[in-house]
Amino acid sequence: MRAVVVRAFGGPEVLQIAEVPVPVTGEGQVRVRVEASAVNPVDLATRSGALTEAGLLPVRDVIGIGWDVAGVVEETGPGVTGFERGARVIGLSDRLDVPLGAQAEQVVLDADAVTAAPAGVSPVQAATLPLNGLTAVQALDGLGLERGGTLLVTGAAGGVGGFAVQLAAARGIRVVAVAGAGDEPLVRELGADVFVPRTARLGEAVRALVPGGVDAALDAAVVGAAALDAVRSGGTFAALVAGGAPAPLRGIRVFNHWIRADGARLADLVALVEAGTLTLRVAGTMPLDQVSAAHHRFAGGGLRGRLVLTL
Known part of the structure; x- marks a missing residue:
């Protein structure tokens, strides 16, 4: 073969x-x-x-x-x-x-x-x-956000980022999406509440829209320290690749999420696809x-x- x-x-x-x-x-x-x-x-x-x-x-x-x-x-x-x-x-x-x-x-x-x-x-x-959906849901689970929380997603128009936006929105989390300027219609359709172009200074741009900073960040685009600056003190930050985790400044809990196969969790994602929640x-x-x-x-x-x- x-x-x-x-x-x-x-x-x-x-x-x-x-x-x-x-x-x-x-x-x-x-x-x-x-x-x-x-x-x-x-x-x-x-x-x-x-x-x-x-x-x-x-x-x-x-x-x-x-x-x-x-x-x-x-x-x-x-x-x-x-x-x-x-x-x-x-x-x-x-x-x-x-x-x-x-x-x-x-x-x-x-x-x-x-x-x-x-x-x-x-x-x-x-x-x-499988890979992108499980990465998004497992990282989101690790962030531990409750309904009404705020989440920054970098690379929001990409494979992992797009799923993260949809999954977070389905949980009642307010999503701040970072992507290219031309991707704003797409990420808003996916469920983002707030859009920030990736060319902006993230800390300043996000804090102007979410005073004090977001509760957590899922860094699908490997932005690193610039995305961390948009997170409030004591918040949470998920890095997705080796070497992508910035220093845990201001008491922010920073973790590197490592994907793992999980058929049961994948079945949950399949149900969301069939329900029209995931694209x-x-x-x-x-x-x-x-x-x-x-x-x-x-x-x-x-x-x-x-x-x-x-x-």
Whole structure:
């Protein structure tokens, strides 16, 4: 079967479509025939070697690429209940140090990393949910905001930021969205109450609109200290990438959120998709063998939604 791998770090040209054995299903696992897998920033960071430089991924002869899975169950391992062959599912491959990732014709996942795919949407759309949706909801849970609180979301028009805006708005949280000037209609449609262009001095601009500063920030755009300045003293700040957490000034609780697979939480997000609360946004599709072109396009920026590889 075919799978996307890297054997050396570098630009998109190092991505290879390799012929590899079909993975073996172990106890508590399911094997999924992949129909679609989204391209995410972590894929580019893996391919370039940035994760290895950060100490998150050892150097290996072969490293698999891809986190998001939408597809069909092919086989269940011993001890697995709740999934049958032919069931449409989505899931998350959350390990970095693997020879086979989600961008492959078949992938084996722990059963508790998988849930039923949302009804009424295509595999391409469904593939945009696991990584970005779980990152947003888990970070939001970690911030612990109550209804009526105020939240700054940087990168509010992006994959994680867009979900964070919608999830927070659904909880009755007042959202201050930071994005490009042309993205204001989009983020307001997603549920933002207040818009601040990313070119503004965030601390000053946000405090002019929210006196004293917001209660918390979810820094999807890796703004760092500038976003921290918009948070009130004693507030909370969630960073989403290694090295993205600023110093915890003014008694602000700063934490780095590390994504984890969670089929039960993913099922909650599926229910929100089916209810119309969450919007799945696809920027475009490409076949698996055009993964290098997909990385080029992603790196160029300006996408509103995820590029999805189809199999």
